[in-house]
Amino acid sequence: MSNRLLQRIGATAFAVAATLGLAAAAEAQTIKIGSFLAVTGPASFLGDPEAKTLRLYADRVNAAGGINGRKIEIVIYDSGGDARQAVTFVKRLIEEDKVDLIVGGSTTGETMAVVPLVEEAQIPFISLGGASVIVEPVKKWVFKMPHSDRMAVEKIFADMNKNKLTNVAIIGGSGAFDQSCRKEAQTLSAKYGVKVVADETYAPTDSDMTPQLTKIKNAAGVQAILGCGFGAPTSITARNYRQLGMQNIAFYFNHGVGSQQFIDGAGGGAEGVKVPVAALLVAAQLADGDPQKKIGMAYTEAYKAAHNQPISTFGGHAYDGFFVAIEAIKRAGGTDKAKVRDEIEKTKGHVGVDGIYNMTPADHMGLSLDSFKMVVVQNNTWKLLY
């Protein structure tokens, strides 16, 4: 190893650093919205539609002239669903890209990992993560868009009460989203008089859940199953459930399965499964007077036209996050971080695809339980129950 070589390496390192620095030169006039999303990896079903939605609507707003004459620039990084990657990219968004606010964080894990950073940097952050822990206790700079997984479990337990089902078995994956749902179910069970009699886990890569379902089938007195999860394993679980002839046990899933893919993947196994979802998924079935109908239909059309893919509820979170941010910037008359934060907190009666947002200093989510709809799978599609 020669010194000369090391000099070269050193020079290359300097050159790389310098190039990165140049790329960072920010344009002062644009509004910079930063985002980190799980575009790839196990949670890509969340991050992929979220990223597409953000880009789609940024383009639309820009085509219409921008906000107060200022164009929007979106900076998206792919965290792969890993909370540590998210930390690195949020540092980059804050330090390097100098974004005005952040809309992102597909998962709860990513969101919680970056909360200390955004609080320290004092930058408004609208999370797309699910768990209630994101806004409980309230953090000054952190907001969140989707219904919490606690609300999903509450909606399911309320439905079980209505149908007099008390003995519940849980089946879910080992991932963060699944674990959070499982934990909420354990804590909420007493409140709703529900008893958890079995709890089975599968790995995200498992392709056969019959051993777990067999154990549930043979557990004494199971009346209902609560599925906690998302993606391919949920479809396989539903398919195995049907193959094992367990239809006498009611089957609920949490909102992680809110897409047509779940139904198609289960190959008929999802018939009769009940799921609490955002109104977006059944926008066409809403009553004509429902304020969410129009906006939900419009988003569905726009997304389909742009990407030739059916919508999922997850892209809807990004839609709401984007417009809550845009409205706040409009009201604040600029991108002053403190002012924007205050305006986000004052969001009132904002009709989004997830529901109607009414934020307060004590509630940084602003959705109520009735914006969640209970749906059932019927003839290979979602049917609105109530």
Place this chain on the structure above:
Amino acid sequence: MKRLPLGTGGLLALAAIVVFLPFVLPNNFYFDVAVKTGLNAIVCIGLNLLIGYAGQISLGHAGFFALGAYSSAILTARYGWPAPLAMLTGAVGVGLIAFVVARPILRLKGHYLAMATLGLGIIVAIVINREIALTGGPDGMTVPAFSIGGWRAVGAQTWYWIVGGALLLAVWLSLNLIDSGVGRALRALHGSEVAAATAGVDIPRYKTLVFVVSAVFASLAGSLFAHADRFLTPVEAGFLRSIEFVTMVVLGGMASTFGGVVGAAILTVLPQLLAGFHDYKHLAFGAIMIGVMIFMPKGLVPSLAMLLRRRPRAGAGP
């Protein structure tokens, strides 16, 4: 070709880079990348002793890295231990584990050894993923700041100097080890195990020694990583992370202490550069891995060194 002056020259050059780099790093994000580069480099220096000098493969070093990191994190966060003690305990624990598994595992050859180390690494990753009460599970856990007495190590710039110092120390240790009798025995072992044994080299002893040293390097880097980033997820223990370490070593150059450093620098900076390519970044990353292995099978540092040597005017070359 004299080895010691060469190593010393490289060490001084590396020290110069560490000292002068902060003048061109524009903001904390770059310091953060530099810190990660340094920590990966420390792991690679240890791993290179095993792969490059002893000729043994390990596809499970992320397991040791994560054990070190989680020992520090859990002992300080859940049990309130002082950070240096937690770090030391982690290193000793990992050293012991490595020592116990070394003999039976290092008896294996080639792909069997690859499988066994891979299996151990994955088992560690699965345990960290499942033991949520202790590790926070897939969501990860926050780690308290590294503190000695009343002094707390926080901020990317502080960590830059801590990791920079640790990196130089690791390079110095590695160079000395290679230059000692152990190094000569290792080289003999890499050449031909049977010949080395015939010449009276106690092979299992040296293999075990190198395995333990490389595991402890990984563990210490893991501990520093946990405190520097203040956040830890099981991804650090994963199969792909192990592969990343091995790729850094091979990319930079096997049997070259500085090769590990260069490999770590490239593979830590590259994903940040590729982040702008969005959907195409995996495609690009895979292509680069294949390309380098085909065109520079010995790794960057040895290949470039050879290129320079071939040039007639490269008088300063080794």
Place this chain on the structure above:
Amino acid sequence: MSEFLQFLFSGIGNGAIYALVGLGFAIIYNASHVINFAQGEFVMIGGMATVSLIAGGIVPVWLAMPVAVAVAGGIGMALEKFAVEPAALRRGGGASVVGLIIITIGASIFIRGAVEVWLGKDFHRLPPFSGSEAIDIAGAKLDPQILWVLGGLAAVVAGLKWFFERTRFGKAMLAASHNRLAAQLVGIDIRRVLLASFGLSAALGALAGILTAPITLTKYDIGIMLGLKGFCAAILGGLGSGFGAVLGGLALGLAEAMAAGYISSAYKDAVAFVIIVVVLILMPGGLFGAKSSERV
């Protein structure tokens, strides 16, 4: 009893998948002493290509599967030609074991990246070949698709046996695996053997992917874990032994299902790796591997 039977069916079904992937490892290892970490990717390509061909209406449904297998075989040969061969057969000594491992891992990342970009990140399902109504056997339910997978496995094993024992080229491949130099001396073209081994095992992987897609569903990233489990199966059976890989795969599948059923489903994924580490420590050549002696 029905409970045990149910776990047994689940184990055999998964085991057959691991066995098919493991077979692919064994074939390539035999011909080239390369462990192909992209083997799992071929399983994914089989499923994803079939789904896309059908969805895109590019070829009729009955033709989609053979085309997908051929596509995978072609990609396998391209991998050998453009990535493995330049490194493995380089003048002045081939690449090291580690170098080749990194190349095939690079290839797996590359293939995943390509599928992610061009075919998307959604998961898909192929319709089952003969309905999804489960067959009732003594109170346990058997997915009819598992019979297709087992049938496929049996056909592949029989086909390979015939190929390696009865055909000229198969015998040449076998000879090359025993002693490459001697094989070259008797006029066997090593390059063609390598090319064929990658094409063959890629096609096998794709077939496995198609047969199992109705059960496991398919997605751009399913290859990672399948590849690792297949590698476990191949090592457990003793590297290079096709028969061993099949037994190894079935054993792993059964152990996982029984562990999930009777011990804990949370640690199911660790079972394969615990078994492999323990077996390797006790029997360094795998369960069915021949004892090898180091040449000096």
